[in-house]
Amino acid sequence: MKVTVVSRSGREVVKGGLELNETATVADLQHAIHKRIKKLYPSRQRLTLPLPPGTKGRPVVLHHQKSLIHYCDGNLDNLTIVFKDLGPQVSYRTLFFFEYLGPLILYPLFYYFPVYRYFGYNGERAIHPVQTYTLYYWCFHYFKRIMETFFVHRFSHSTSPLSNVFRNCAYYWTFGSYIAYYVNHPLYTPVSNLQARIGFGFGVICQLSNFYCHILLRNLRSPAGNGGYQIPSGFLFNLVTCANYTTEIYQWLGFNVATQTVAGYIFLVVATSIMTNWALAKHRRLKKLFDGREGRPKYPRRWVILPPFL
Numbered sequence: 001m002k003v004t005v006v007s008r009s010g011r012e013v014v015k016g017g018l019e020l021n022e023t024a025t026v027a028d029l030q031h032a033i034h035k036r037i038k039k040l041y042p043s044r045q046r047l048t049l050p051l052p053p054g055t056k057g058r059p060v061v062l063h064h065q066k067s068l069i070h071y072c073d074g075n076l077d078n079l080t081i082v083f084k085d086l087g088p089q090v091s092y093r094t095l096f097f098f099e100y101l102g103p104l105i106l107y108p109l110f111y112y113f114p115v116y117r118y119f120g121y122n123g124e125r126a127i128h129p130v131q132t133y134t135l136y137y138w139c140f141h142y143f144k145r146i147m148e149t150f151f152v153h154r155f156s157h158s159t160s161p162l163s164n165v166f167r168n169c170a171y172y173w174t175f176g177s178y179i180a181y182y183v184n185h186p187l188y189t190p191v192s193n194l195q196a197r198i199g200f201g202f203g204v205i206c207q208l209s210n211f212y213c214h215i216l217l218r219n220l221r222s223p224a225g226n227g228g229y230q231i232p233s234g235f236l237f238n239l240v241t242c243a244n245y246t247t248e249i250y251q252w253l254g255f256n257v258a259t260q261t262v263a264g265y266i267f268l269v270v271a272t273s274i275m276t277n278w279a280l281a282k283h284r285r286l287k288k289l290f291d292g293r294e295g296r297p298k299y300p301r302r303w304v305i306l307p308p309f310l
């Protein structure tokens with residue numbers, strides 16, 4: 001079978017096309033492209049079917065496990081594929097590791113080292129107990145996230161564009177330093193003991209619940225699975241589609257009740273709006289996948305992220 005690989009503008013990407021046998025899969029095609037053009041390793045390649053002339057909409061994306069014949073539409077001699085270079089990729093684990101490593105390292109610098117001298121505060125710095133508990137709480141949170149990245153999550157996409165590393169690190173590292181600066185500041189005024197206990201107590205319960213939600217999500221996929229989506233159920237998932245985001249948001253609320261800084265509340269608002277957008281998209285996807293037609297289960301009625309509001 002001859003496979004012609006063209007760009008979206010119609011230019012031939014692999015000169016002269018590729019000759020593959022009829023049992024070849026999309027993954028074989030990706031490897032054949034990589035063999036001819038060294039920089040285009042498989043995860044950089046997005047392969048789609050050409051849209052019929054004059055039509056608009058989303059093209060069919062080729063799945064790497066499927067055989068090429070599946071996309072031939074009767075013509076087994078010649079197949080034209082549209083190629084898009086997704087740019088340099090990194091694994092999701094690398095992306096998450098670097099974005100969480102920043103806050104885990106930067107926060108303790110503000111607690112342990114005399115950084116405030118560089119901001120013009122030369123006097124002695126008295127450390128309040130709440131600042132110490134905040135350090136433990138913060139480090140536990142980001143350590144947990146790194147551990148979950150490597151040992152809990154089963155990602156559907158193996159890679160992400162390299163540019164996301166810079167974008168996500170800028171978000172987490174900047175907010176981490178911003179909050180650390182104010183919570184550890186020599187002029188920081190702690191909240192009452194009772195308020196700190198309520199905030200941290202609630203926050204720890206939410207962090208543990210968030211961990212349990214991630215275990216439930218992990219169990220929706222088998223280790224060698226193809227990354228498909230299932231209806232999450234059990235614990236808070238019986239009520240909320242994105243219970244992992246709900247518990248994440250509430251644990252930051254607990255953190256802010258205990259520490260009470262403007263920086264922390266700004267982060268809470270930004271993180272909530274990001275997770276709400278993602279939750280709406282995930283809820284829509286699950287409702288579409290599980291529409292109750294042709295034997296498919298129907299997605300149950302649930303809150304999206306923040307009951308009783310959404």
Ligand SMILES: NC(=O)c1ccc[n+]([C@@H]2O[C@H](COP(=O)([O-])OP(=O)(O)OC[C@H]3O[C@@H](n4cnc5c(N)ncnc54)[C@H](OP(=O)(O)O)[C@@H]3O)[C@@H](O)[C@H]2O)c1
Pocket residue numbers: 153154155156157210217218220221227228229230231232244245248270271272274275278
């Ligand atoms: N503070 C913040 O700004 C912020 C923002 C975002 C996330 N977070 C935290 O980071 C955690 C991970 O974030 P995330 O966005 O990667 O979480 P996520 O996508 O909701 O889920 C975590 C893992 O479970 C999988 N999964 C989700 N729904 C599934 C379903 N219905 N069936 C099968 N597998 C499913 C996901 O697969 P896919 O690989 O297919 O997605 C992913 O591998 C969050 O839960 C939250 O605690 C914090």
